[in-house]
Amino acid sequence: MPELVPNGDRRMFSPLSTTLIYGERDAVLVDPPMTTTQAEAVGERIEAGGKNLTHIFATHGHGDHWFTAGVLAERFGAQVIATAGTIQQMHHNVSIRAAFWDAFLPGQIPDAPVTAVTVPDNRFTLEGHDLVIVEAGHSDTDDTSVLHVPDLELVVAGDVIYNGVHQFLVEAGHGGLEAWRAAIGIVEDLKPRWIVAGHKNKELDDDAIRAVSETRQYLDTVDELLLQHDSALGFFNAMLERFPKRLNPGALWGGAVALYS
Numbered sequence: 001m002p003e004l005v006p007n008g009d010r011r012m013f014s015p016l017s018t019t020l021i022y023g024e025r026d027a028v029l030v031d032p033p034m035t036t037t038q039a040e041a042v043g044e045r046i047e048a049g050g051k052n053l054t055h056i057f058a059t060h061g062h063g064d065h066w067f068t069a070g071v072l073a074e075r076f077g078a079q080v081i082a083t084a085g086t087i088q089q090m091h092h093n094v095s096i097r098a099a100f101w102d103a104f105l106p107g108q109i110p111d112a113p114v115t116a117v118t119v120p121d122n123r124f125t126l127e128g129h130d131l132v133i134v135e136a137g138h139s140d141t142d143d144t145s146v147l148h149v150p151d152l153e154l155v156v157a158g159d160v161i162y163n164g165v166h167q168f169l170v171e172a173g174h175g176g177l178e179a180w181r182a183a184i185g186i187v188e189d190l191k192p193r194w195i196v197a198g199h200k201n202k203e204l205d206d207d208a209i210r211a212v213s214e215t216r217q218y219l220d221t222v223d224e225l226l227l228q229h230d231s232a233l234g235f236f237n238a239m240l241e242r243f244p245k246r247l248n249p250g251a252l253w254g255g256a257v258a259l260y261s
């Protein structure tokens with residue numbers, strides 16, 4: 001990403017979470033990463049764990065959460081799964097990859113045909129334990145979902161919940177923030193103890209109550225500061241003042257520009 005952020009930062013993608021859930025023999029991967037190099041690192045970790053990878057699940061269609069699904073599925077003989085809405089968004093992200101994703105990371109993203117399929121009733125299992133795909137609608141993009149693992153009191157939340165990283169607001173216009181709040185409520189109603197956020201600061205824990213309340217508080221602050229500032233730069237600076245510790249102000253700047261355009 002060539003241009004600089006007003007605070008002097010380089011533009012970059014936010015840190016990504018890829019989650020491996022495993023039992024005695026089998027494993028499920030949630031949100032495989034974006035680049036060939038990242039997929040190799042994830043593949044080595046899976047191989048070192050010695051589990052049989054049965055499924056790769058993508059929470060939503062943004063390419064940074066699934067472009068290497070095919071590569072990893074082939075390597076481990078796993079099936080790629082997603083909701084029907086996410087599969088539609090995957091096709092959209094493939095259609096813009098040359099103009100958007102590859103423009104930022106030329107040559108680093110592998111071929112990514114959409115191979116994901118849906119599963120009946122949005123449910124599958126890992127050694128007899130239920131894994132439930134819960135559709136959350138629009139959060140930081142359209143047609144997002146989360147993976148609920150009741151026996152672990154865990155939600156792998158994709159982009160519905162953030163943890164210590166500036167939230168992606170580029171698609172937040174036109175009622176997007178209200179829809180996102182509803183999506184957060186859907187996760188909260190699952191009453192998880194742990195949430196793995198799709199974008200997290202790895203120094204932070206996965207406490208569900210904190211992550212839910214901080215994600216919501218960020219959106220409330222966006223609403224508050226949008227009313228107080230009439231320029232993207234004013235809004236951006238005020239947000240940084242409120243959230244000095246969140247990673248990747250560049251993501252916030254992208255959102256600020258979109259919201260004021």
Ligand SMILES: [Zn+2]
Nearest residue numbers: 062065159198
């Ligand atoms: Zn994301």
